[in-house]
Amino acid sequence: MTHVQSEIADQPDCWLRAAELSGSRGLPASGERVAVVGCGTSWFMGQAYAVLRERAGRGETDAFQASEFPIGRAYDRIVAITRSGTTTEVVELLEKVKAPTVVITADATQPAAALATEAVVLDFADEQSVVQTRFATSALALLRAHLGEDITPIACDAEVAVRLPLPVRDDVEQLTFLGRGWTVGLALEAALKCREAATFWAEAYPAMDYRHGPISIAAPRRVVWAFGEIPANLADDVEATGAAFLHARHHGGFAALGRWCGGRTPMDPMADLIVAQRVAVELAARQGLDPDHPRNLSRSVVLA
Ligand code: F1P
Numbered sequence: 001m002t003h004v005q006s007e008i009a010d011q012p013d014c015w016l017r018a019a020e021l022s023g024s025r026g027l028p029a030s031g032e033r034v035a036v037v038g039c040g041t042s043w044f045m046g047q048a049y050a051v052l053r054e055r056a057g058r059g060e061t062d063a064f065q066a067s068e069f070p071i072g073r074a075y076d077r078i079v080a081i082t083r084s085g086t087t088t089e090v091v092e093l094l095e096k097v098k099a100p101t102v103v104i105t106a107d108a109t110q111p112a113a114a115l116a117t118e119a120v121v122l123d124f125a126d127e128q129s130v131v132q133t134r135f136a137t138s139a140l141a142l143l144r145a146h147l148g149e150d151i152t153p154i155a156c157d158a159e160v161a162v163r164l165p166l167p168v169r170d171d172v173e174q175l176t177f178l179g180r181g182w183t184v185g186l187a188l189e190a191a192l193k194c195r196e197a198a199t200f201w202a203e204a205y206p207a208m209d210y211r212h213g214p215i216s217i218a219a220p221r222r223v224v225w226a227f228g229e230i231p232a233n234l235a236d237d238v239e240a241t242g243a244a245f246l247h248a249r250h251h252g253g254f255a256a257l258g259r260w261c262g263g264r265t266p267m268d269p270m271a272d273l274i275v276a277q278r279v280a281v282e283l284a285a286r287q288g289l290d291p292d293h294p295r296n297l298s299r300s301v302v303l304a
Contacts, residue, residue, distance in 0.1 A: 002129065002281065002290070002291055002292050003127065003128040003129040003292045004127075004129035004131050004133060004197065004277075004281055004291050004292055005281055007127050007128070007129055007133050007134045008133045008134065008162065008274060008277050008278060008281065009162045010134055011133065011134045011137055011138070011158050011162065011274055012155040012156075012158040012159045012162065013155075014122075014124060014125045014134045014137070014138040014141070015137065015138055015141035015151050015154065015155045015158060015270075016141075016151060016152070016155050017122075017124055017125070017138070018122055018125065018138040018139070018141040018142040018145070018151075019141055019142065019144075019145035019151035021120055021122070021142055021145075022142060022145035022146040023146075024118070024120040024142075024146075025118050026077075026100070026101075026102030026116075026117060026118025026119075026120065027079075027102060027120065027143075027146045028053070028058065028059070028061075028076075028077050028079060028102075028146075029077075030058045030059065031058070031059050032058075032059050032076035032077050033059055033060045033061075033074070033075050033076045033077075034050075034053065034059060034060070034061045034062070034075060034076065034077050034078070034079060035061075035062045035063070035064060035069065035073070035075045035077075035078050035079070036049055036050050036061065036062070036063045036064070036078075036079045036080075036081065037063070037064050037065070037066040037069055037078060037079070037080050037081070037090060037093055038065070038066060038080060038081040038082060038087075038090065039065060039066055039067075039082070039087050039089055039090060039301065040132075040192065040301075041083075041132040041136045041189055041192060042081035042082055042083065042087075042090075042132075042136060042139070043063065043064075043065050043066070043081075044136075044185040044186070044188045044189040044192065045081055045136050045137075045139050045140045045143075045185065045189070046063040046064075046079070046081055046185070047063040047182075047184065047185030047188070048140055048182045048183070048184075048185030048186055049061070049063070049079075049140060049143045049144075049182075049185075050062060050063040051181045051182035051184070051185070052143070052144060052147060052182045053143075053147060055181065055182070056147045056148065058147060059076075062075075063185075065089070066080070066087070066089035066090045066092075066093045067089040067093075069093055069097075071096060071097070074099075075099050076099060076100070077099055077100050077101070077102065078093075078094075078097055078099050078100070078101045078102075079101075079102050079103075079104065079143075080093070080094060080101060080102070080103045080104070080112060080116065081103075081104045081105075081136075081139050082103060082104075082105050082112050082300075083105065083106045083107070083126065083127070083132055083135040083136070083299075083300070084105075084106070084107060084110060084112075084299055084300035085103070085105040085106070085107045085108075085109075085110025085111060085112035085113055086107075086110050086111060086112070086300045086302050087112075087300045087301055087302070088301060088302055088303040089301075089303075090103075090112055091111045091112055091115065094111075094112060094115035094116055095115060100117045100118075101115070101116040101117050101118075102116060102117065102118045102119070102120065103115075103116035103118075103119045103120070104119075104120045104122065104139045104142065104143075105119060105120075105121060105122070106121070106122050106123055106125060106126035106127070106135050107121075107123065107126065108121045108123065120142065122135060122138050122139060122142065125138035125139075128292065129291065129292040130196075130292060130293060130294055130297050130298060130299050131193065131196050131197045131280075131291055131292070131294060131297075133193075133277050136189065137270055137273065137274075140270065141154070141155075141270070153268070154268045154270060154271070157267040157268045157270075157271035158268075158270065158271050158274055160267060160271065161267060161271035161272070161274035161275050161278075162274060162278070164275055166275070166278060166279055166282055167246055167275065167279075168223060168246070168279050168282075169244075170286075171221055172221060172222070172223055172283075173201070173221045173222060174201045174202070174203075174217065174219075174221075174222040174223070175191070175194055175200065175201070175202040175203075175222070175223050175225060175279075176191070176202070176203045176204065176205070176210070176214060176217060176218070176222070176223070176224045176225070177190040177191045177202065177203070177204040177205075177225050177226075177227065177276065178204070178205055178206070178207035178210055178224060178225070178226040178227065178234075179204070179206065179207060179226070179227045179228055179269070180206065180207045180208065180228050180229045180231070181228065181229070182228070182269075183227040183228030183229075183269045184204075184205075184206045184207075186227050186228075186269050186270065186272070186273045187204040187205070187207075187226075187227050188204045189273060190202070190204065190225070190227070190272075190273055190276035190277070190280075191203055191204035192204075193276060193277050193280040194276070194279070194280045194283060196280075196294045196297060197280040197281055197283070197284045197289075197291035197294055198280050198281075198283035198284035198286075198287065198289060198291065199287070199289065199294070199295065200280070200283045200284075203217065207226055207229075207230065207231050207234060208231055210224070210234065211234070211237060215237065215238070215241065218238055218241035218242070218243035219241060219242055219243055220242035220243065222243045222244070223243060223244045223245075223246055224238045224243055224244070224245050224246065225246040225247070225276065226245070226246070226247045227247075227248075227269040227272045227273070228269045230247055235247070248266035248267055248269075248272055
């Protein structure tokens with residue numbers, strides 16, 4: 001078993017442990033104007049949280065890749081997500097900003113935790129694999145719990161997701177992930193997982209934008225996989241191209257798999273992400289790649 005496989009399987013427990021930290025100091029108070037920053041996977045979790053926080057009525061929330069943070073803007077608080085705590089863009093931003101900062105990290109000994117006003121440490125969710133899975137989703141579980149969401153049923157969905165038969169056929173040659181609202185961030189992360197772990201051709205878009213160009217990629221042996229809400233007629237439009245449309249509810253496919261495992265339908269989209277993580281690992285295995293050590297990648301990007 002690779003590290004990433006055991007880290008994926010561990011997510012239900014990690015999410016529950018992360019939720020226990022939802023009262024941690026430094027997490028955004030209701031009404032604050034907040035920016036969430038990160039790079040790669042951590043940025044995508046920030047995007048998901050930003051939408052959820054606004055939807056929960058907790059205040060205006062923006063998400064930025066750390067290097068693209070608009071330094072002149074006034075925020076009440078900055079939330080930085082970084083597993084390693086060493087990512088250059090995040091560290092440099094924490095050195096620069098004046099607003100109170102909170103870092104969500106797996107490693108309290110690294111620069112990000114020292115630079116931030118407060119740190120929430122998810123050391124139990126740290127990973128040996130270069131490819132992030134459980135740290136990222138645990139950070140999002142923590143933030144969702146802080147918004148008042150009950151993580152227990154979501155962790156039950158995750159228990160199902162780690163056991164579901166994989167919904168992607170052996171001859172798949174391309175994957176496109178779609179999301180709406182907070183699940184756009186999850187879709188971006190699912191596609192990144194396939195690229196990182198398996199060097200597999202995967203793309204991601206807001207679901208409503210898919211018909212504005214990206215649909216030209218759809219064809220037989222290619223899959224469009226939607227997380228969360230599905231726009232009207234999108235499934236039909238995708239299937240007309242010969243591509244397969246995959247969704248927790250569509251055609252009872254995914255849903256039937258979930259029922260087979262005794263789960264709720266539809267599952268929480270974070271559980272869908274687990275299934276996508278497992279697909280990424282499977283795609284790596286089929287090519288004889290080691291998903292723990294993807295080519296050209298390291299645990300974090302530390303720039304000279
Ligand atoms: C961020 C990150 C990862 C990515 C890669 C390089 O790391 O971009 O998302 O998978 O390994 O680093 P971090 O700031 O969360 O440690």
